[in-house]
Amino acid sequence: xxxxxxxxxxxxxxxxxxxxxxxxxxxxxxxxxxxxxxxxxxxxxxxxxxxxxxxxxxxxxxxxxxxxxxxxxxxxxxxxxxxxxxxxxxxxxxxxxxxxxxxxxxxxxxxxxxxxxxxxxxxxxxxxxxxxxxxxxxxxxxxxxxxxxxxxxxxxxxxxxxxxxxxxxxxxxxxxxxxxxxxxxxxxxxxxxxxxxxxxxxxxxxxxxxxxxxxxxxxxxxxxxxxxxxxxxxxxxxxxxxxxxxxxxxxxxxxxxxxxxxxxxxxxxxxxxxxxxxxxxxxxxxxxxxxxxxxxxxxxxxxxxxxxxxxxxxxxxxxxxxxxxxxxxxxxxxxxxxxxxxxxxxxxxxxxxxxxxxxxxxxxxxxxxxxxxxxxxxxxxxxxxxxxxxxxxxxxxxxxxxxxxxxxxxxxxxxxxxxx
Amino acid sequence: xxxxxxxxxxxxxxxxxxxxxxxxxxxxxxxxxxxxxxxxxxxxxxxxxxxxxxxxxxxxxxxxxxxxxxxxxxxxxxxxxxxxxxxxxxxxxxxxxxxxxxxxxxxxxxxxxxxxxxxxxxxxxxxxxxxxxxxxxxxxxxxxxxxxxxxxxxxxxxxxxxxxxxxxxxxxxxxxxxxxxxxxxxxxxxxxxxxxxxxxxxxxxxxxxxxxxxxxxxxxxxxxxxxxxxxxxxxxxxxxxxxxxxxxxxxxxxxxxxxxxx
Numbered sequence: 001x002x003x004x005x006x007x008x009x010x011x012x013x014x015x016x017x018x019x020x021x022x023x024x025x026x027x028x029x030x031x032x033x034x035x036x037x038x039x040x041x042x043x044x045x046x047x048x049x050x051x052x053x054x055x056x057x058x059x060x061x062x063x064x065x066x067x068x069x070x071x072x073x074x075x076x077x078x079x080x081x082x083x084x085x086x087x088x089x090x091x092x093x094x095x096x097x098x099x100x101x102x103x104x105x106x107x108x109x110x111x112x113x114x115x116x117x118x119x120x121x122x123x124x125x126x127x128x129x130x131x132x133x134x135x136x137x138x139x140x141x142x143x144x145x146x147x148x149x150x151x152x153x154x155x156x157x158x159x160x161x162x163x164x165x166x167x168x169x170x171x172x173x174x175x176x177x178x179x180x181x182x183x184x185x186x187x188x189x190x191x192x193x194x195x196x197x198x199x200x201x202x203x204x205x206x207x208x209x210x211x212x213x214x215x216x217x218x219x220x221x222x223x224x225x226x227x228x229x230x231x232x233x234x235x236x237x238x239x240x241x242x243x244x245x246x247x248x249x250x251x252x253x254x255x256x257x258x259x260x261x262x263x264x265x266x267x268x269x270x271x272x273x274x275x276x277x278x279x280x281x282x283x284x285x286x287x288x289x290x291x292x293x294x295x296x297x298x299x300x301x302x303x304x305x306x307x308x309x310x311x312x313x314x315x316x317x318x319x320x321x322x323x324x325x326x327x328x329x330x331x332x333x334x335x336x337x338x339x340x341x342x343x344x345x346x347x348x349x350x351x352x353x354x355x356x357x358x359x360x361x362x363x364x365x366x367x368x369x370x371x372x373x374x375x376x377x378x379x380x381x382x383x384x385x386x387x388x389x390x391x392x393x394x395x396x397x398x399x400x401x402x403x404x405x406x407x408x409x410x411x412x413x414x415x416x417x418x419x420x
Numbered sequence: 421x422x423x424x425x426x427x428x429x430x431x432x433x434x435x436x437x438x439x440x441x442x443x444x445x446x447x448x449x450x451x452x453x454x455x456x457x458x459x460x461x462x463x464x465x466x467x468x469x470x471x472x473x474x475x476x477x478x479x480x481x482x483x484x485x486x487x488x489x490x491x492x493x494x495x496x497x498x499x500x501x502x503x504x505x506x507x508x509x510x511x512x513x514x515x516x517x518x519x520x521x522x523x524x525x526x527x528x529x530x531x532x533x534x535x536x537x538x539x540x541x542x543x544x545x546x547x548x549x550x551x552x553x554x555x556x557x558x559x560x561x562x563x564x565x566x567x568x569x570x571x572x573x574x575x576x577x578x579x580x581x582x583x584x585x586x587x588x589x590x591x592x593x594x595x596x597x598x599x600x601x602x603x604x605x606x607x608x609x610x611x612x613x614x615x616x617x618x619x620x621x622x623x624x625x626x627x628x629x630x631x632x633x634x635x636x637x638x639x640x641x642x643x644x645x646x647x648x649x650x651x652x653x654x655x656x657x658x659x660x661x662x663x664x665x666x667x668x669x670x671x672x673x674x675x676x677x678x679x680x681x682x
Contacts, residue, residue, distance in 0.1 A: 010463040013434050037431045037480045038535060043522035044514040049654075055624065056658065059510040062435020062558060102442075110441060110461055121462030123455070137444050144442050152619040154442055155435045155558040159619050166620030247527045252534055254527075405463075416433050 001028070006401050009408055011111040011121070013063055014415025018404055020389065027389040031382055032408070034251040036415040042368045050076055050337060050363035051162060057355065057370060058156060060420045063106070065156045066099040066147055067348035068355070068370075070221060075355040076162055078237070079342025080363075082335050087328030088164045089221065094319050095150045095160070096220045096346055097312045101184075102143025102154065103349035104267075104305040104312075107412040108195060109136030112302055115406050116198040132194075135187050139309065142184050146316065149177055163332030174324035181317035188309035189285045195306045196289025201299040203388050203407065207262045207380040209269035212236075212347050218277040218311055219270075221346045227258070228273050228294070236345040239354045243371060253418035255379040256371065262379035265351030266411065267304035268295070282311040298384060301410045305349075337363035348373055350412055374418035377411050423471040423572070425453035427460070428491065430477030430484045431511050431541065434460065435558040436502035437476055443561040449568055472497045472571060475544060478504040478511040482537035485547055492548040497571050500543070500550045501564065503557040507628045508662035510557070511541040515661050542662055552577045557626035557659065560612055580611045581631040584623055588614035596622045602647040602655055607633035626659045635664065639671040649675045 006018040014036040021029040041060055045053060054072035058065045070092050077084065084092075109132070110122050119125065126133045144154035149169055151157030159165045212219040213226035213233065224233040225242060234242060245254040257263070271278070271286075275293040278286075286292070286307050291300060339361040345354045351373025358367040384407060392403040427437065437460050440446050456467040473495040479485060492498060503509030514522060523535040544550055552567050554560075570578065584605040588595070591614045596603035601622045605614065608625035616623055629635070642652040649672040656668065 007465070008459050010459050011461060013460065015429070015459070037484070037538065038523070038526065039431055039480065039511045039541070040514050040522040040526050043517065043525040044510075046525075052658065056510060056513065059433050059435070059557065062433040062438045065433070065435065106438075106441065114463070120464050121458075123462070140442065141444070152621075153558075153615065155439050158616045158621050161621070247534060249533050 004397060004401060006405060009405055011114065011409060012413050012415065013061075014413070014418070016413070016415050018385070018408065020404065022393060025393060027393050030385045030389045030404070031250060032378070032385065034253040034378065034415050034418055036252055036419045038252045038419050041370065041420045045365050045368040048365050050080065050359055050365070053357055053365055053368065054160070057368070060370065060372070061414055061417045062155050063414060064099055064103060064348045064350070064353075064417070066095050066151055067346055067353050069151075069157050069160050070096060071344040071346045071353050071355045072357070073160055073162055074221070074344030074346070075342040075357045076344075077342065078344060079340040079357055079359055080162070080335055080338060081340070082163050084163055085328050085330065087323065087326055088330045090319060090323055090326075091150055091165065091169070091330060092160070092221050094316055094323070095147060095157070096348075097316045098143050098146030098150065100143070100308055100312045100349050101316075102140050102147065104309050105136055105139035105143060107349070108191060108302060108305055109133075109140075111412065112409050113198075115402070115409065135190065139184060139187055139191070142180055145180070146177060149173055161332060163335060165330040168330050169323075171324040174320045178317045178320035178324065181313050181320060184313045185281070185310060185317070188306065188313045191309055192285045192289060192303060192306040195302045196291065199299050199302055201406070202297050203299060203384065203391070204296040205264060205298045205380065205384050206387070207264040207383065208258060209264050209272050210258065210352065210376075211265055211270045211273045212345060212352055213273050214277065216277075218274050218315065219347055225345070225352065226273050228269065236354070237343040239343065239345060239371065240356065240369065243354075243376065245371065245375070251378070253375050253378055253415065255382075256376040257379055262383045263376065264380045265373050265376050266301065267308055268298065268301040269351065270347065271295070271304040271307055278307065279311050279314050281314055282307050285310050298407065298410045301412075305412075337361075350374055350414055350417070351376060370420060372414070372417040372420065374411070374413045374415065377413065378418060381408065381411050381413070422452060422454040424456045424467065424469065425450070425472040425474060426457040426466065426470045427455070427474045428457070428476070428487070429459065430475065430505070430544070431480040432477035432502060432504040432509075434476070439558040439561060440564065446561050446565055449565045452568070452572065470495055472499065474499045474501055475505055476501050478508050478541045479544060479547055480511060480538060480541045482539060488544060488548045497551045498544075498548065499552040499554065499567065499571065500545065501554045501559050503555060503626050503628070503659050505544050506553045506555045507660050508541055508543045509626070509659055512543070512661040513657060515540050515542070516657070546662070553579065555609060555627040556612060563611060579631065580609055582610050583630040583633050584608040584610045584612070584614055584627075586610060587612070588617050591618050593617045597645055600646075602642060602645075602652065604655060606641065607635060607638045624658050625656060629660055629664050635667045636671045636674060639675055643675050
């Protein structure tokens with residue numbers, strides 16, 4: 001029996017090990033141990049005030065903090081019966097898409113790309129492929145600038161608040177941002193072709209695919225929870241009934257199932273579920289690499305990220321321009337604090353993110369619940385690893401481990417999110 | 421020759437490392453080091469030898485304490501980055517409750533392995549000597565760059581001593597207190613150009629408590645503005661549950677005693 005352990009999988013957010021046992025060329029066991037320490041957020045938030053919940057829970061994740069912030073605000077507003085203005089809703093959509101640009105560019109170029117060119121990191125590429133690094137950092141920077149324009153800074157936003165924003169964005173800034181976003185569409189399209197060509201690996205995941213879906217938008221901060229194979233659509237406030245979380249022995253993250261089975265959320269699920277809502281330009285670029293729904297190849301998750309970059313850049317360019325002519329307000333209206341439970345969901349770069357908060361009649365949090373995309377994906381990743389490992393076990397030890405890590409990175413896991 | 425640096429994570433949200441990867445000028449600054457280990461962006465194992473250790477995150481497990489002790493015995497220079505590492509940050513908000521109880525609260529009693537070696541969250545300096553501290557949630561990129569340069573030039577840490585109020589006035593912001601919003605700028609360590617207040621949000625002292633801050637007087641002022649000591653202290657706890665605990669207790673107690681006397 002040989003034990004092959006990948007200690008602290010690199011180029012993912014957080015600490016996780018993959019432990020593998022091979023006997024006589026047969027994979028006897030493979031599983032991922034999420035050793036990222038827990039910060040007990042759900043316990044820590046109890047006793048805090050309604051106007052602190054988003055500030056605190058957004059610290060679950062530095063890489064997708066805009067998503068946690070907005071999702072928690074939506075849960076809080078749901079509990080307190082607050083409706084936001086059209087401009088607030090649209091700025092939030094723009095904000096979350098900004099997070100897509102920055103996260104996807106990071107996941108693709110900084111985390112995944114080194115695998116396909118046999119490098120430990122992207123750093124050597126700054127000399128061998130400077131134009132590629134420039135494109136990567138350009139897309140990342142644009143996402144950051146968009147998040148900073150709306151939220152005040154790229155990591156941990158300042159301006160989003162219950163019922164709106166503490167500060168608005170000027171029309172001139174929105175128009176300038178719109179121009180930058182239009183210019184970035186070409187870089188995003190080049191990214192699709194790059195990751196269509198580079199990857200060339202196949203592994204069909206068996207899991208159900210789940211994502212938010214809207215009928216007239218590529219869902220980000222609104223919509224119903226939709227399942228691709230089962231075909232159902234259910235409201236966000238049902239999420240705790242739909243998803244079952246279980247504590248596992250080898251992981252500080254809980255594992256999620258729907259109807260007892262693992263499922264998948266994230267770019268691959270979204271592109272399949274909301275293919276018809278992608279902008280035509282994104283679908284055309286997808287067709288150039290032969291990507292069409294229904295597509296179950298987990299390695300095409302990278303291409304799906306890139307397709308979402310195309311869609312996000314163009315969609316945000318149009319939205320930013322539209323908002324530059326809009327005279328609506330983002331100023332929160334006065335509201336009354338009351339007891340209640342609220343639910344929020346949004347599409348974060350790694351998949352659907354759910355928050356729920358319960359307040360007493362003084363607005364003190366009595367219960368909080370967060371299910372992150374990676375926590376949802378871990379059971380499916382575990383199932384994929386078991387099926388995939390035997391197909392690559394005949395490779396050299398090094399290449400076998402690398403292949404396993406590459407599968408893990410298809411999920412772009414965020415383990416500090418998963419554990420929280 | 422370049423000094424060899426490692427970048428390590430304890431318990432955090434990786435926001436400060438993300439911040440480092442976000443700014444091309446910071447990546448350029450990092451190229452003045454030989455990067456020996458950075459799990460977030462590169463494959464490869466921890467080297468046996470290194471000169472500089474940059475550490476993000478609060479200490480929440482026994483394993484991390486052992487790691488820190490080892491790192492301190494090897495590295496000539498230890499740099500703590502971000503609120504979690506410097507003051508305990510948001511993770512330290514959990515320090516008010518019993519560790520086991522909170523684990524049971526989140527995980528139930530079903531698992532035997534979850535949370536083995538978990539301990540009360542604390543800043544790095546409670547366990548090892550720290551040469552440079554870069555506060556904030558997240559860190560200011562320019563401050564990291566400045567500190568790395570100080571480290572390379574054999575200078576020592578040079579933290580701002582004043583509170584944020586001065587910077588806020590320079591930014592010509594309207595004081596949050598005049599709008600009936602409690603703000604921690606009056607005791608928070610300066611150095612962020614009052615970023616949050618400038619965009620309409622009160623300061624939460626993510627950079628920690630300023631060296632020159634007068635805590636007793638701040639508590640009394642807050643009280644006079646209708647923000648009682650418990651409420652002011654609760655705000656302060658978001659990032660500073662493990663900072664200046666004695667001074668805070670004293671300030672809260674003093675006001676309570678005055679109120680009893682009057």
